[in-house]
Amino acid sequence: MSDQITFTIDGVEVKGKPGQTILEAADAAGIYIPRLCFMKDLIPHGSCRVCTVFINGRPQAACTQPITEGAIVENDTAELKEHRKNIIDMLFVEGNHFCMFCEKSGNCELQAMAYRLGISAPKYPYLFPKRDVDATHPDILIDRNRCILCGRCVEASRDVDKKTIFEFVGRGADKKVAVNANADLKDTDFKATDKAADVCPVGCIIKKRVGFAIPVGQRKYDTKPIGSDIEAGKK
Amino acid sequence: MSESKRVIIEPVTRVEGHGKVSILLDENNKVTQARLHIVEFRGFERFIQGRPYWEVPVLVQRLCGICPVSHHLAAAKAMDRIVGADKLTPTAEKMRRLMHYGQMFQSHALHFFHLVSPDLLFGFDADPKIRNVIGVAIKFPDLAVQGVMMRKFGQEIIKATAGKKIHGTGAIPGGINKNLSIAERDSFLKDIKQMLEWSRGALKIAKDYTVENLQKIASFGSFDSNHLSLIRKDGAMDLYHGNLRAIDSQGKKIFDQVDYSDYTDYITEEVKSWSYMKFPFIKSIGAEKGWYRVGPLARVNTCDFIDTPEAEAARKEFMAVTNGKPNNITMAYHWARMIEILHSAEKINELLNDKDLQGTDLVVKGKRRNEAVGLIEAPRGTLFHHYKVNDDDQITMANLIVSTTHNNEPMNRAVAKVADEYISGVPKITEGLLNRVEVAIRAYDPCLSCATHAMGKMPLKITLYDYQGNEITSRTKE
Known part of the structure; x- marks a missing residue:
């Protein structure tokens, strides 16, 4: 068996190794496929569907789909962009995302993705759900208004920290991140040094008292759009 | 009937x-x-409950698109107390002051050039088709440009200190999140002379208008009132920080050098059924006579002196009109406001030449508190922010008394006076x-x-x- 697999993304030839996902091979080639729930070092689970690409004409999540010889992958197309915008739009209106006073603003992957995709305002009506804030932990605050149910905290706590502090409960519109305790986060053995404290793509799980310490202009996505670091490695 | x-x-x-x-x-x-x-209706006091305290300076400034810096800084000053930062680093305090003077400068410029100058330049009875900012731009293009450029200068200072021209994030509990770069400083130093010159010009317009029309405007919407503002320990005007001083219409002190954390011992508010705005008054005098004015007129009246030379000279001229007694002429607000615009320009000039602005020691912290008050002299007057924070770092109570609320009763009196004088019969x-x-x-x-x-x-x-x-x-x- 060859140790190299060749396929194309938007007509560009890409070489990868067996076992790599399309997203990993694309990253290595400097081609950015938009994504939200995916995070390096965590097991991809294809839940947000932002990284959906067409593989030989069929829609698949690039973060979970392994590369195959000769596959024709479509990524940067008008149809997929529209599809991704719809997902991001829905995530915005399904939560309470007030970027204007959110400390994650400028470092937020959801916000950065909206900017990259050219969303200036959601087109769907806001649902304004009633969500709660868990401020009981001395070092960490959970603001569920901003949760997009990406599952990173669930995985990081379970697979990296080996604590299983977070888990989803409820279904559909009532689904939310719960903590493994009878009451609040303070009742768990969660630590600010845990991996799960550093994986939230939005301002849901935040470290207390950091706030707006980074000035505007020096935040991660202030000057370059999300994905620029991957595109900078283009071969 | x-x-x-x-x-x-x-x-x-x-x-x-x-x-x-x-x-x-x-x-x-x-x-x-x-x-x-x-x-x-403003629901901020209610809907910030439950939010973490460090979010408040950024959240609550959304009250306003004109002087958000005032709310940003008043809230930050309260949060300084919450985190036990009783004395900021020189860089933090001076960056905040620069932000505030930039704010004062741009807000006063907007008000004077864009909102008020049509009345002063064309007269109260002029055709409303020309008595507006467009009319000013056509008839007095130089003035209109000055107004725009002065506002821009102030806004750029806000951007350099707060990160954004509107709704920035610069002031954080215990300090500031950036210093002023040499490049930023030099870009302002390049224009400051011009700003000082235009401020002098605006002051002259306001002064000449007041002096030339003194007889006509002395009684226009005017009345004797108490005046309230922050004051520095030595009696100087201080727009960023100080203690509370209240004087009566003749200049007699009602209270002086009151620590603003104790404001509830001195000031309370009355609710009336026909307005969403409350009516504050000085407790010891009572609602009937205890109302007072805030803002430029009150600040020039309450202070013993201004610590910048040109504004101080202007203050002396201002006070001479009323023989050193407090000026109670409503239309004199404009003159007082332009004394402050010159003072702000002088202060900005002073700060730009201060090397502390390039310091890197930005934040301090101390013993945590659960309740704090932050006050600042906003462009429109004394602004009160009062918060309680629980042990989980969440806001449990907020009370904001904004400048315009203090001036509620005086504005109603001014309306009644003018209506009675000009419309009655x-x-x-x-x-x-x-x-x-x-x-x-x-x-x-x-x-x-x-x-x-x-x-x-x-x-x-x-x-x-x-x-x-x-x-x-x-x-x-x-």
Whole structure:
């Protein structure tokens, strides 16, 4: 068996190794496929569907789909962009995302993705759900208004920290991140040094008292759009 | 049964936010009641409950698009106390001061050049088609440009200190999140001389207008009142920090050097059914006579001196008009405001030449508290922020007394005075007469919503009602 697999993304030839996902091979080639729930070092689970690409004409999540010889992958197309915008739009209106006073603003992957995709305002009506804030932990605050149910905290706590502090409960519109305790986060053995404290793509799980310490202009996505670091490695 | 009429001015134009004036007339067109109503509702005190305290300086400034820096800094000053930062680093304090003077400079420029100058340059009775900012731009293009450029300068200072021109994030609990780079400093130093020159020019316009028309405007919407502001320990005007001083109409101190954390011992608020805005007053005097004015007029009246030479010289000239006694002329607000614009420019010049602004020690912390008050002299007057925070770092109580709220009773008095003097008994109420009511309100530079900006030529609807509330006639100014 060859140790190299060749396929194309938007007509560009890409070489990868067996076992790599399309997203990993694309990253290595400097081609950015938009994504939200995916995070390096965590097991991809294809839940947000932002990284959906067409593989030989069929829609698949690039973060979970392994590369195959000769596959024709479509990524940067008008149809997929529209599809991704719809997902991001829905995530915005399904939560309470007030970027204007959110400390994650400028470092937020959801916000950065909206900017990259050219969303200036959601087109769907806001649902304004009633969500709660868990401020009981001395070092960490959970603001569920901003949760997009990406599952990173669930995985990081379970697979990296080996604590299983977070888990989803409820279904559909009532689904939310719960903590493994009878009451609040303070009742768990969660630590600010845990991996799960550093994986939230939005301002849901935040470290207390950091706030707006980074000035505007020096935040991660202030000057370059999300994905620029991957595109900078283009071969 | 006697027949009464009601004249409504809605919205009041060339002020920030939305309000309306109602004037009740009897069958002889005599004014029986005149009120300024605040028709917007602000729910910030309630909906910030539960939010983490470090978010508040950024969140609560969304009250306003004109002077958000004031709310940003008042909240940050309260949060300094919450985190136990009783003394900021020189870099942090001076960066915040620079932000604040930039704010004062741009806000006063906006008010004077864009909102008020049409009344002063064209007269109260001038055709409303030209009595607006566009008219100023056509007839006095140099002035219009100065107004825009001065506002821009102030806004750029805010951007360099807060990160954004509107709703920045610079002030954080215990300090500031950036210093001023050499490049930023030099870009301002390049323009500061021009700004000082234009400030002198604006001061001259306001002074000359007041002095030349003194006889006419001395009684226009004027009345004796108490005055309140922050004051530095040595009695100097200090727009960023100090203790509270209140004086009566003759200059006698009602209280002095009061630590503003104890403000509830000295000031309380009254609620009236016809306005969303409360009516604050000095406790020891009572609601009837304890109301007071805040803002430029009050600040120039309460201070013993101004610590920048040109503004101090201007203050002396100002005080000479009333023989050293407090000036109670409503229209003198404009002159006092332009003394402050020059003072702000002088302060900005001082700060830009201070190397502390390039320091890197930005934040301090100390012993955590659960309750704190932050005060600042906003462009429109003393701004109070009061918060309680629980052990989980969440806001449990917020009380904001904004500058315009302090001036609520004075503005109502000004409206009543003008209505009585100019509208009472007049057979035909003209647009010019109604504009006089607005001129009196505008002197206070009110931010009626303390929310968004409503500048320039807004439609003015005047409706006459009979005593049963039936519309008799209506006229709309486009």
